[in-house]
Amino acid sequence: MKLDSVPIRLERCAKTFPGAARPVLKPLDLDIAAGETVVLLGPSGCGKTTTLRLIAGLERPDAGGRVFFGAEDVSARPIEERQVGMVFQNYALFPHMNVRQNVAYGLSIRRLPPQQIARRVDELLALTRLDALAERQIAQLSGGQRQRVALARALAPQPRVLLLDEPLTALDAQLRESLRTEMNTLLRNLGVTTVYVTHDQAEAMALGDKIVVMSAGAIEQIGTPRDIYHQPANAVVASFIGTMNQLEGVWRDGALHCAGGRLIAAPGAQPRSRLWFRPEDVILTPSGGELHGVVESATFLGGHTRLSLSGVGAAPILVDAPGRTRYATGERIGFSLAAEVWHTPLPDTETTTC
Amino acid sequence: MNDLTLPRHWRAALLAPALTVFLAFWLLPMSRLAAISVSAGGAGYRALITNPRYLESLLSTVILSALVTAVALALALVAGLALVRHAFPGRRTLIAMLTLPLAFPGVVVGFMVIMLAGRQGLIGAISRELTGHNTVFAYSMAGLFLGYLYFSIPRVILTLMAAAEKLDPALEEAARSLGASPWRIQRDVVLPALRPALLAAGAMCFATAMGAFGTAFTLATEIDVLPMAIYSEFTLNANLVVAASLSLVLGAVTWLVLALAGLGGGGNVAAAA
Ligand SMILES: Nc1ncnc2c1ncn2[C@@H]1O[C@H](COP(=O)(O)OP(=O)(O)O)[C@@H](O)[C@H]1O
Ligand SMILES: [Mg+2]
Secondary structure (H helix, E strand, O other): OOOOOOOEEEEEEEEOOOOOOOOOEEEEEEEEOOOOEEEEEOOOOOOHHHHHHHHHOOOOOOOOOEEEEOOEEOOOOOHHHOOEEEEOOOOOOOOOOEHHHHHHHHHHHOOOOHHHHHHHHHHHHHHOOOHHHOOOEHHHOOHHHHHHHHHHHHHOOOOOEEEEEOOOOOOOHHHHHHHHHHHHHHHHHHOOEEEEEEOOHHHHHHHOOEEEEEEOOEEEEEEOHHHHHHOOOOHHHHHHOOOOEEEEOEEEOOEEEEOOEEEEOOOOOOOOOEEEEOHHHEEEOOOOOOEEEEEEEEEEOOOEEEEEEEOOOOOOEEEEEEOOOOOOOOOEEEEEEOHHHHHOOOOOOOOOOO | OOOOOOOHHHHHHHHHHHHHHHHHHHHHHHHHHHHHHHHHHHHHHHHHHHOHHHHHHHHHHHHHHHHHHHHHHHHHHHHHHHHHHOOOOOHHHHHHHHOHHHHOOHHHHHHHHHHHHOOOOHHHHHHHHHHOOOOOOOOOHHHHHHHHHHHHHHHHHHHHHHHHHOOOHHHHHHHHHOOOOHHHHHHHHHHHHHHHHHHHHHHHHHHHHHHOOHHHHHHOOOOOOHHHHHHHHHHHOOOHHHHHHHHHHHHHHHHHHHHHHHHHHOOOHHHHO
16 A cells, blocks of 8 residues: 655644643744655654644644645645545544444545445455454454554555654553554655654654654754764754763863773864763774773663763763673773764753753 | 352342332332223223324324434534534533533423523513514424423433543544545544434433423423323322323323433443433
C-alpha cells in the first residue's frame, strides 16, 4: 500500500488559548517535505500536541499564522476537509463498534460501495496484523492492539498526512520497542507525510527523518537525528537529548587547562573555556591520558558501564567504559577525548534551563 | 466471591434492619394488596376488563407517560449537551435553577400550570388580547402533559449531563478527522455513548409519570389517569378490590416497561433509575 502525500508548511503559527495571558506556542515556521516523517520532540507541556492540532485543523493559529498542504492554504479549513489521518494519545476508538467497524468508519462516511469498503478494511487489518481480531469489541483488546486499530482506522481513508500523538506512550517498555520498529517499517512503506509527537528521545531517533526539538512553546532545533545528537544547537537541546558533559577550564597556549589535566586543541583552534562532550566520546587510556579523574560511582548497564568521575572539572564527568571491565570506586583513571568533541558547537555561555 | 470485610455474624446483623424494612413495608403490604385484588372472586380484574373507563384511564396514562418521556428526552438531550459543551455567562446559575423544580411537590406544579393555562392564566390573557378568545387547557391532557414535562425535564437533563460530561472529546475529534459531519457525529458517536443514560433517564421519567399523583390531583378534573382512578375508587367509592387491582396493574405495566428498557440497554436500567 502506498499513499499520496503532500508537503506541509507552517508559517508564523502562534497559538494563544482564549483567556490565557501568554501564548503556548511562539510564532513558528516549519517545513515538512512530502513523504517525510518528522518527529516533534520535547518535554511534556512544551506545545507538541498543540502544534499537531494546528496541522490537523483542530486548532486555529493566532492571526497571521498560516498552514499549507502543498500549495493549498488550508488555514481556514476544519479537520473534516483536510484529509488527515490522526491517532490520538488515548486512541479514541469508538467503544460501541468492533474492530472492523472502527476501521471502516472513515470509508462508510465517504459512502463507498460495501464491497470496496470490505476489501480495503481487510487490507488494513492484514497490514496491521489484526485479521484475527476483526470482530472483537474494543474493550477486549490489549493496549498494543488498540494502538494498531487506531492506526488502521486513521489510514483507511487514504489520508494525505498522518498525525500521531504519542501513540506508544501508553504501552510498556518492551512492547513500545517492538511496535516502534514495526511502525518505522510501516511508515517507510506507506510513504505518507507523517508528523509524530513524542517525549521519548529514543523513539524520536528511531523514527524520524527529521526531529524538531521543542521547549517552552518554541522550536530549539530542526535536524536529522544525527545532527541533533552530535551537533546540538544549544544547551537546551544538548541536555534534553542523551547525556552531555560540560568541562570548564582556562585557555592557555592552545590548550584547555582544568583540574584533571589539559586538553591540547588542534593548531589554530578557537580559544574556549568550555567543552561539551558525550560519555561515549571518551577514550579510556589505561596508561597516561590527557585528563585524569577518580571513580565516584560505577553503574553496570549491560553493554557498558557508566562511570562518574570527580576531580576533572567543576561538575562530575560521566564516562562510558566497556561493560566487561570492572571499576572500583576511588580508582584513578586516565582518558582523552575524541577529536569531534572540539566541534560540538554549543554557545560558550552558561547553561540555560527551560 | 468472598466478602472479607466483616465477620459473618456482623454482616447478618447489619443486614437485619434492611431486611425488616423490606418485609414490613414492601412484602407485607404488597401481598395484602395482591390478596385484596383477587378477593371477591377476581371481580376487581373483571371490572378492569369490562368497564371501559378503567381501560381508558390505563391507556391514557401509558400514552401520556410515553409522550412525556419522549419529549422530555428530546428536549433534555439538546439542552443537556448544550449546557455541557458550551461555556457562557450564567451557565452555572442556569444549571442551579434547573434543579429547582425537583423541590416542588406535584400540587405546586399543577398550581403553576393553572397559573399558566388556567381560566385566569397567562396564556389565556395573551390569547384574549390577540384573538379575543380565552385559551384554557390546564385541565385537559395538554395541561397534564405540560405539568409532567415540567417536573420530568430537570431529572432527565441532570442524568444526561452527568453522562455527557464523561464523553471523551477525542472521540468526536476522531470522527471529525475521518470526515464525519456534525450530524453523523451525533448519530454515530454521541448517541451510542449516551444510550445507557438515555434509557435510564427515560425509564425513570416514564415510571414517575405513570405514578404521578399530585399534579393529576390538581389538574385532572375532566380526565382520568390511573393514579386518580385508584384514588377515587379507594376514597370516594370505598371499592378496595378494584383499587387494589388497578394498583397492581399500574405497577405491573410500569415494571414491564422498565424491564424492556433494561433489556434494550443491556444493563440494569431499573436500578439506575
Ligand atoms: N485547550 C487548552 N486550553 C488552554 N491551555 C491549553 C489547552 N491545550 C493545551 N494547553 C496548554 O498549552 C501548553 C502546551 O500543551 P500541549 O501542546 O498539550 O503540550 P505537550 O503535548 O507538548 O505536552 C500546556 O501548558 C497546556 O496546559
Ligand atoms: Mg501532548
